[in-house]
Amino acid sequence: MRAIEETYLRTDEVGTKLRRTAAEVSRMCKRGELRAVQVGRTWLIPESALEELLTPKTVPASPVVVEVEPPRFVTASQKRRHRQAS
Numbered sequence: 001m002r003a004i005e006e007t008y009l010r011t012d013e014v015g016t017k018l019r020r021t022a023a024e025v026s027r028m029c030k031r032g033e034l035r036a037v038q039v040g041r042t043w044l045i046p047e048s049a050l051e052e053l054l055t056p057k058t059v060p061a062s063p064v065v066v067e068v069e070p071p072r073f074v075t076a077s078q079k080r081r082h083r084q085a086s
Contacts, residue, residue, distance in 0.1 A: 008044040
């Protein structure tokens with residue numbers, strides 16, 4: 001079986017590509033927003049994870065929208081007139 005070689009980037013390298021600080025990238029890794037491996041205090045981000053983050057995701061088709069009549073607001077004077085007419 002052949003091992004797949006992956007190139008890893010440090011947080012400062014990813015930060016320059018994303019226009020963010022290394023600390024922000026570290027927080028993204030910690031929250032799980034960016035796939036990464038922590039070695040000691042250093043986060044290593046695979047290039048494929050960076051590509052996943054940068055490629056736009058397809059949006060699923062929106063469900064059918066049924067138009068609902070907006071709620072009708074009735075003033076107190078309209079209520080009185082309605083009661084008087086009944």
